[in-house]
Amino acid sequence: MTEDVVREILNITSEDITKLKKIIAEDEEITNEKEKNEVAVTSLEILEAHIWRARCRALKLNEEGTTVFGLFVRIRGVMDPPLPEGYYGNSFVNPSVALTVKELSESPLSRVVRLIADTKRAALDKRYVLGKLSEIERINLKEMALFKDNKGGWMTLTDWRQVGYQYDGLVNIIPLVPMRMTYFCILLPASQADPGMSGGARLLVTLPRGAMAMFKEEIKNAF
Numbered sequence: 001m002t003e004d005v006v007r008e009i010l011n012i013t014s015e016d017i018t019k020l021k022k023i024i025a026e027d028e029e030i031t032n033e034k035e036k037n038e039v040a041v042t043s044l045e046i047l048e049a050h051i052w053r054a055r056c057r058a059l060k061l062n063e064e065g066t067t068v069f070g071l072f073v074r075i076r077g078v079m080d081p082p083l084p085e086g087y088y089g090n091s092f093v094n095p096s097v098a099l100t101v102k103e104l105s106e107s108p109l110s111r112v113v114r115l116i117a118d119t120k121r122a123a124l125d126k127r128y129v130l131g132k133l134s135e136i137e138r139i140n141l142k143e144m145a146l147f148k149d150n151k152g153g154w155m156t157l158t159d160w161r162q163v164g165y166q167y168d169g170l171v172n173i174i175p176l177v178p179m180r181m182t183y184f185c186i187l188l189p190a191s192q193a194d195p196g197m198s199g200g201a202r203l204l205v206t207l208p209r210g211a212m213a214m215f216k217e218e219i220k221n222a223f
Helices: 014-031 043-059 101-106 109-123 126-134 141-147 209-221
Strands: 005-012 066-070 096-100 154-159 184-189 201-208
Touching (some): 005 209, 014 109, 043 101, 043 154, 043 184, 043 201, 043 209, 066 101, 096 101, 096 109, 109 126, 201 209
Parallel strands (some): 066 154, 154 184
Antiparallel strands (some): 005 201, 066 096
């Protein structure tokens, strides 16, 4: 994206998260998905699905184009042989979920959540991890081609809500992210300066100026 972009940090309250969970439960009751899926989904997966879909709608992407959600899945617990004691570097793989823009926009939120959750769980399979490690130095041209011609079609989100907890938490966090990284969203812990945000989160998002208002509307529509 080369157009004028803006950045905002939006509040998501604990009540908002509870409402999203209720929507997912109701969706699954209607579609009978609950009977097919015994593994519970997480709040993070629900937020990821909601944010991805809201961003896609706000950008008004080509309906027939592909949108890709890139994930970060920690693999420290499945490494074989295990990582050496004292290793503190990152240990993760980057699976992704791809849908057409129309599919993402029109699907029940519960389906998007399940796709994200299933992709994460599949990424913890040792064979998947070995395959990813073997290609780690190669550029994934096939994946890049999925969204090369679809402006804004790639998105990723990282969760910083636990950052600083070893120091009894931080009062406020504002990451320094280049404005050109419009595909990169960050979930931040709620500011400790605002007691009313306890149990909630903040979302750092960068979008074209014209899409930001619609994104905020899409985010709040579910609440």
